[in-house]
Amino acid sequence: MVAAPAPDRQPEALLSWMASLADPTRLRLLRLLEREELGVAPLCEIVQLPQSTVSRHLKVLGDEGFVHSRAQGTNRLYRMVRMDKDAPARRLWLLARAETEAWPTAHQDALRLARLRARQTPPAQVFFAGASGDWDRLREEGYGRALNQTALLALLPSSWVVADLGCGTGALAAAMAPHVAKVIGIDQSAAMLKAARARTSDRANVDLRKGSLEALPIEDATCDAALLVLALSYVPDPASAVGEMARIVKPGGRAVVLDLLSHDQEDFRLAMGQERLGFEPADLLEMLEAAGFPGATGRELLPEPGAKGPALILTTAERVGGARLRAVPVKEGERKR
Numbered sequence: 001m002v003a004a005p006a007p008d009r010q011p012e013a014l015l016s017w018m019a020s021l022a023d024p025t026r027l028r029l030l031r032l033l034e035r036e037e038l039g040v041a042p043l044c045e046i047v048q049l050p051q052s053t054v055s056r057h058l059k060v061l062g063d064e065g066f067v068h069s070r071a072q073g074t075n076r077l078y079r080m081v082r083m084d085k086d087a088p089a090r091r092l093w094l095l096a097r098a099e100t101e102a103w104p105t106a107h108q109d110a111l112r113l114a115r116l117r118a119r120q121t122p123p124a125q126v127f128f129a130g131a132s133g134d135w136d137r138l139r140e141e142g143y144g145r146a147l148n149q150t151a152l153l154a155l156l157p158s159s160w161v162v163a164d165l166g167c168g169t170g171a172l173a174a175a176m177a178p179h180v181a182k183v184i185g186i187d188q189s190a191a192m193l194k195a196a197r198a199r200t201s202d203r204a205n206v207d208l209r210k211g212s213l214e215a216l217p218i219e220d221a222t223c224d225a226a227l228l229v230l231a232l233s234y235v236p237d238p239a240s241a242v243g244e245m246a247r248i249v250k251p252g253g254r255a256v257v258l259d260l261l262s263h264d265q266e267d268f269r270l271a272m273g274q275e276r277l278g279f280e281p282a283d284l285l286e287m288l289e290a291a292g293f294p295g296a297t298g299r300e301l302l303p304e305p306g307a308k309g310p311a312l313i314l315t316t317a318e319r320v321g322g323a324r325l326r327a328v329p330v331k332e333g334e335r336k337r
Contacts, residue, residue, distance in 0.1 A: 017089050020064040021096045025049065026057045028109055030080055031097065033067055036113065037079040046112040065089065153179045160224040163248055165213055165241070166231025170196030170206070177203040184218060186211050213241040218248045225254040232259045233274040239287050246292040251321040255293055256314070257284065261300055263310035272309075284315055293317030 020026060028047055032038060038046075044054050058078055061067040066089070069076045083090035100106050139147075153175060156162070160180045164173045167185030169192055177183050177200065185200075185208045187193050193208055200206040211217040213228070213235050226245045235241045245255055260278030269277055281298050288296035296317035303311050 014088065016064060017092050020060055020066060021092060023057065023060075024105070025053070026061055027096055027100050028106060029054070029057055029061065030066060030093065031100065031106055032109060032113060033078055033080040034097075036117075037077045039072075039075050039077050041075075042116055043078070046109050046116065048112075066093070149175060156180050157224070161222065163216075163218060163223045163226040163245075165216070165226055165228045165245060166234065167196055167208065168192050168231075170199040170208070172227065172229060173206050173208075174200050174203065177206050181205060182207060184209065184223065186213065186216055186218070188212050214244060216244045216248055220247055221250045223248045223253060224250055225256070227256045227258075229256070229258045230260075232257060233269075233276055233278060236275055238276075238279075239290070242287050242293075243291045246319060249319040251319055253319045255288070255296075255317045255319065257288065257316075258312060258314050259284070260309070261311045261313045265310055268309060278310055279313060281313055281315075284313065288315060288317050292319060294320060 021030075025047065029043060032043065032046060040051055040054055040058070043058075044051050047054065058067060058069075062069065062078075065081060067078050068081050069078045071077075083093070156176065156179045158180060161182045161184065162176055162180050164170075164176070164183055164185045167173050167187050168189075170185060173183045173185045173196065182205045183203075185193075185196055185206060187196065187208075188211060190210065193210055196208050200208070209217045213231060214237055226249050228241065228245060232238045232241060242257070249255055260274075262278040262280045264277065266277070281300070285296050285298055294317075296315055298313055298315035301312040301314055303309075
């Protein structure tokens with residue numbers, strides 16, 4: 001940045017700046033470097049002057065603080081220095097730029113710069129051509145792991161009320177809370193709810209309630225969406241839990257069930273305290289349709305690298321009207337707020 005000169009150097013500095021700008025080649029170079037960062041070779045091509053001439057003028061402009069440079073491999077790239085709005089040198093430059101706007105030579109320089117840009121490979125393309133194999137790692141190292149999930153959650157309508165059924169320690173509720181109007185988390189474990197309350201203590205729109213998935217403490221048709229994520233395998237009567245999910249979801253609302261695909265790992269079931277060895281896709285879809293989610297769809301998920309548990313199945317559905325509803329009163333003391 002061009003600094004203001006000391007009071008005793010002001011006349012000297014002013015004359016020096018004026019001398020720097022009193023050359024048509026240097027004015028042409030500054031017009032180009034104000035737009036774009038360029039090396040000596042491209043500048044020579046644009047202004048059609050030898051390298052020694054261009055380098056000499058760049059040194060003068062650098063010494064006077066009009067341009068700066070940085071190394072890129074074995075080359076140097078030059079750019080015009082950003083100056084304070086009220087800096088005397090900037091006022092001189094703005095006057096010079098305005099007076100050179102109609103120069104035919106300046107117009108020719110602009111055309112040659114445009115031609116140079118057109119034939120250059122954009123830096124992003126150069127980068128991704130060599131980084132595609134490492135991009136996932138680079139992005140995770142640079143930005144963390146949560147950005148994909150955050151972007152997808154931002155697709156949720158901000159007016160929605162979402163029920164997280166079997167919310168556990170509140171990880172999903174905490175992730176959804178910034179993007180929706182309200183999250184109602186249900187779990188029958190006091191220990192899980194305590195952890196969920198600690199995790200969501202800064203989210204006023206998270207309502208945690210103790211209750212069974214077969215008898216949800218939520219009023220009829222009050223949720224825009226409901227999720228059963230790795231919860232249905234713990235329920236003795238999964239059909240009742242799915243029926244309750246249908247009861248609380250508004251007509252047109254969405255339901256998501258993510259659970260274990262049918263497996264034979266009895267040791268895993270016992271270690272995780274689950275009631276059943278997962279679900280056959282057809283059985284889960286039939287259960288959803290019977291509860292009031294016709295047209296439910298499901299797909300098996302490929303196990304993630306390093307995952308040791310059984311494969312999963314993801315089902316989604318839309319609630320229709322007309323299914324029987326069973327109202328369940330909400331008891332005092334069952335709400336977080």
